[in-house]
Amino acid sequence: MNHDWRGALTRRLLLLLGGCLLLGLITGQYAWALAFGLGGYLFWCLRQLLRLLDWLQRASDDLPPESSGLWGEVYDLIYQLQKRNQHARGRLQAVVDRVQESTAALQDAVIMLDRQGNLEWWNRAAGTLLGLKRKQDGGQPITNLVRHPHFKKYFAQDNHREPLELPSPVNDHVRLQFQLTLYGNGEHLMLVRDVTRVYQLEQMRKDFVANVSHELRTPLTVITGYLETLLDNVETVNPRWRRPLQQMQQQGSRMQNLLNDLLLLARLEAAPYPADSRPVAVDLLLLSIRTDAQALSADRHRISLEADPTVKLKGSESELRSAFSNLVFNAVKYSPEGGEIRIRWWADESGGHLAVQDSGIGIEAKHIPRLTERFYRVDASRSINTGGTGLGLAIVKHVLIHHSGRLKIDSTVGKGSTFTCHFPLAQVVRS
Structure with a gap:
């Protein structure tokens, strides 16, 4: 209320009191005159309140009741x-309608879920890709409609940075990609995309690599x-052929290593989860790998091992051996003579961790994000000299994906690198 209306109200009350006093002067009954005047004013205010309540309850676009003074101003302001x-509301509804129209035109499914994961709203594509029905599924938990166990695990976890690919619940031949995003007060926004074409192309690539690798392995x-046979009898043939035959044998061995890595990658990609998952004694596994690394080093490096024997890791021992040995052997290959390599395995409240630290040449920061790509080389000539295939860290990446782990790389040029494998607490077994 502004100051003008305060003054008007004050004047109105003063006039009422003056009228009551005048009536009391005429009748000689001041108390009854004052009570009559104030009661009448109170009755009028109550009548205006009832009119206001009746108007608000109708909730219509009718004009407000006619009144004057302060109550007329109240009606007009309301x-x-x-x-x-x-x-x-009209503008907001128009925005909502436009958003719904635009999302309805999308080929990707857009689904809104509450904090408990119950369905609140979805577009037409969600009905096509997931078989959601408007009348039946509203308010239902999404995990009751998408019953795949991997989806339930993905929905329950806190980290949704990576999308999840699964077959469609209404068509096994359709491949879907699920991506969850948290917003508001714990609500979920889920995007579902049909990636069948991309998945088929990826399968074709994997099949091609696997088939070519198998076909090349025999010849x-x-x-x-035959090269080994010729080398064993090179003196009887011609001694001048020794060096060419040795180089041919060396390159043949590199090709065999490359094919073996390609076949291993094909097997890792074919199975999203290890088939022989069981607790693995990581300390004994690392002890065996350190022995092999010392043989590879030929006592040119200091290799130390610190592993907690009470901490085991659920997974495939063969896959873990392949990943861990790649990290340790790389440290040996890329560390100068006299360098130090430290291997450490431990667990804490966040999970299990394996760190391989070397005092080698280090890696520039621009190369680190691409190190796990197939055939990516920081220095092609150096990789050739060390006999690498360019697939070692790609194998490490896929093995860690199988075991719900992730790889972190820290490196400083000229000081060395540290490769750390982090595994969630669910993968760790304490004896």
Whole structure:
């Protein structure tokens, strides 16, 4: 209320009191005159309140009741507020309608879930890709409609940075990609995309690599076998052929290593989870790997091992051996003579961790994000000299994906690198 209306109200009350005193002067009954005047004013105010309540309860666009003075101003202000709210609701509804129209036109499914994961709203594509029905599924938990165990695990976890690919619940031949995003007060926004074409192309690539690797393995075995025979009898043939035959054998061995890595990658990609998952004694596994690394180093490096024997890791021992040995052997290959390599395995409240630290040449920061790509080389000539295939860290990455782990790389040029494998607490077994 502004100061003008305060003054008007004060004047109105003063006039009422003056009228009551005048009536009391005429009748000689001041108390009854004052009570009569104030009672009448109170009755009029109650009548205006009832009219206001009746108007608000109708919730219509009718004009406010006619009144004068302060109550007329109250009616007008409430009416203007209603109009502004109606305009605001109209604008918001128009925005909502446009958003719904645009999402309805998308080929990707858009689904809104509450904090408990119950369905609140979805577009038409969600009905096509997931078989959601508007009348039946509203308010239902999404995990009751998408019953795949991997989806339930993905929905329950806190980290949704990586999408999840699963077959469609209504068509096994359709491959879907699920991506969850948290917003508001714990609500979920889920995007579902049909990636069947991309998945088929990826499968074709994997099948091609696996088939070519298998086809090349047999002729390469024959070639390397004959090369070994010729090397054993090179003195009787021609001594001048020794060096060419040795180089051919060396390159044949590199090709065999490359094919073996390609086949291992194909097997890792074919199975999203290890088939022989069981607790693995990581300390004994690392002890065996350190022995092999010392043989590879030929006592040119200091290799130390610190492993907690009470901490085991659920997974495939063969896959873990392949990943851990790649990290340790890389440290040996890329560390100068006299360098130090530290291997450490431990667990804490966040999970299990394996760190392989070397005092080698280090890696520039621009190369680190691409190190796990197939055939990516920081220095092609150096990789050739060390006999690498360019697939070692790609194998490490896929093995860690199988075991719900992740790889972190810290490196400083000229000081060395640290490769750390982090595994969630669910994968760790304490004896």
